[in-house]
Each structure stands twice: as C-alpha cells, then as structure tokens.
Amino acid sequence: MDYIAPVSSAIMAIVWIVYFQLFxxxxxxxxxxxxxxxxxxxxxxxxxxxxxNMGKETVHVQCVQVVLYTRAGEEKIMTVTEYRRVGADDANVHQVLRQGPLQPGGYLVLGSFRNIILGRRSEESESDYLFEDITGVEIRAAVIHGPTKYPVGVRRSFSLSHEGRPEIFPRNIHSEQLVRRKDRHQVRRWVEEELQPERKGSSESDDSDQSGPEK
Structure with missing residues (x-):
C-alpha cells in the first residue's frame, strides 16, 4: 500500500497542471x-x-487601408488615414487622423463607404476610376495591442452592386482577426507600406524599422 501516496500525489499534480493550463x-x-x-x-x-474595439484592452491604431477591386481586374491600395496637423486640444483628433488609442468599447468613424472608396479623388476633376468601376472592397486595420510590440490586424471584405441603385454587402458576418503568429508578417507589411520606414524588420534590432540611425 506504500505506492498509494506517490500515485495520489502524481494524480494531484496532473490535475493542478491541467487546471493551470486551462486557466x-x-x-x-x-x-x-x-x-x-x-x-x-x-x-x-x-x-x-x-x-x-470589442476587446478588454486599449489598442493603438497604426493604419487603416482600403483595397479596391475594379471591373477591369485591377487592385488598388489606398490609405484611410489623413495626415493633417491638429491641435492637442482637438476633441475630434481620432476622426481627423484615423489613428491613436482606441479604448475598450470605443469606435473610430472611418467615414462613409463611398468616401472611403473615392478618397481624395472625389475632390479631383479627373480620376483614374469611378465609383461605378469598383466591384469589391477590403477594409483593413493594423493596431498595437497592450504590451505586445507586434501589430495585429483585422479585415473585412464587401461586394458592390451597381444594378439600379448602388448597394454594398459584406461577404460574411465576421471581421477576420489576424492575431496569430503566422499573421505577423502580413500585418507588419501593411504598416511598412503605410509608413515607408528607412529600415524594415520583425523585431526591435539594427535590422528593424524601429531602430535609430547608425552611429
């Protein structure tokens, strides 16, 4: 019967390990x-x-982009971020920059879908495409979450119909979450396309865009 105590201790240890893993x-x-x-x-x-932001922690919005798909099969990437100078006391700083901290339960107004698609081109007399040329849209954002140094992303796709009155429909009911390790490279590429850093990389090193100039 001497083996009962060691067996009981081993079983208890396994139970605690499983419990902490689940926790x-x-x-x-x-x-x-x-x-x-x-x-x-x-x-x-x-x-x-x-x-x-439906998470429990604040996120910092680094960039918001839109990918447009045209009838001709072309793909165009534009930024939804407007880099304009604003005052520190501007109450609408988020809506102007489309960047910055986003509190849990908070939201950022990116604009209407029509304005997102047309962007600054809606104010120009000549444009390389019309609203009616767009058949699909992907809206995506890269954010920094909590203490992690790696950006995470979200994206959602929509289809446009131009038969009669223009209409836009989501491809599905979900926003795709790009939060896994395998998604880091793709989300980092969005940010690098947006910021055009002097150096590019996946970590804070001499080969990273987050490093300072060489001395």
Missing part, C-alpha cells in the same frame, strides 16, 4: 484583441464604416 488559455482568450469593422445602415454605400 492560462482562458486568460489569453479573454485578453485577446477583438476588432470589428462595422457596416451601419444596411446596404447603403453612404452609410458609415466604424472600427470598433
């Missing part, structure tokens, strides 16, 4: 960022598009 997985799941690209007001292309 850790639940903790990671609860603290994982969750962003939503929200399409308001049904299928109207003049409806607002919102970037909503």
């Amino acid at each position: 850790f997985l639940q903790y990671k799941r609860n603290n994982r960022p969750y962003l939503v690209i929200h399409h308001a007001q049904n299928e109207n292309p003049d409806a607002l598009c919102l970037l909503v």
Whole structure:
C-alpha cells in the first residue's frame, strides 16, 4: 500500500497542471484583441464604416487601408488615414487622423463607404476610376495591442452592386482577426507600406524599422 501516496500525489499534480493550463488559455482568450469593422445602415454605400474595439484592452491604431477591386481586374491600395496637423486640444483628433488609442468599447468613424472608396479623388476633376468601376472592397486595420510590440490586424471584405441603385454587402458576418503568429508578417507589411520606414524588420534590432540611425 506504500505506492498509494506517490500515485495520489502524481494524480494531484496532473490535475493542478491541467487546471493551470486551462486557466492560462482562458486568460489569453479573454485578453485577446477583438476588432470589428462595422457596416451601419444596411446596404447603403453612404452609410458609415466604424472600427470598433470589442476587446478588454486599449489598442493603438497604426493604419487603416482600403483595397479596391475594379471591373477591369485591377487592385488598388489606398490609405484611410489623413495626415493633417491638429491641435492637442482637438476633441475630434481620432476622426481627423484615423489613428491613436482606441479604448475598450470605443469606435473610430472611418467615414462613409463611398468616401472611403473615392478618397481624395472625389475632390479631383479627373480620376483614374469611378465609383461605378469598383466591384469589391477590403477594409483593413493594423493596431498595437497592450504590451505586445507586434501589430495585429483585422479585415473585412464587401461586394458592390451597381444594378439600379448602388448597394454594398459584406461577404460574411465576421471581421477576420489576424492575431496569430503566422499573421505577423502580413500585418507588419501593411504598416511598412503605410509608413515607408528607412529600415524594415520583425523585431526591435539594427535590422528593424524601429531602430535609430547608425552611429
């Protein structure tokens, strides 16, 4: 009967290991960022598009981009971020820059889908495409979540119909979360395309865009 005590201790140790593993997985799941690209007001292309932070921690928005797909099969990438000078006391700084901290439960108004698609081109007399030329849209954002140094991303795709009154429909009900290790390179590439850093890389090193100039 001397073996009962060691066996009981081993079983208890296994139970505690499983318990802590489940607790850790639940903790990671609860603290994982969750962003939503929200399409308001049904299928109207003049409806607002919102970037909503449904996670439990604040995120810092680094960039928001739109990928346009045309009838001719072309793909165009544009930024939804406007780099304009604003005052430190500007209450609408988020809406102007499309950047900065986004609190849990908070949202960022990206503009109407029509304005996002046309961008600054809507103010120009000549444009290389028309609103009617666009058949698909992907809206994507890169953010920094909590203490991690790696950006995470979210994206959502929409289809446009120009038969009669223009309409826009989401491809599905979900916003794709790019938060896994395998997604880091893709999300980092979005940020590098946006910021055009002197150096590019995946870590804070001499080969990284986050490093200072050589001395």
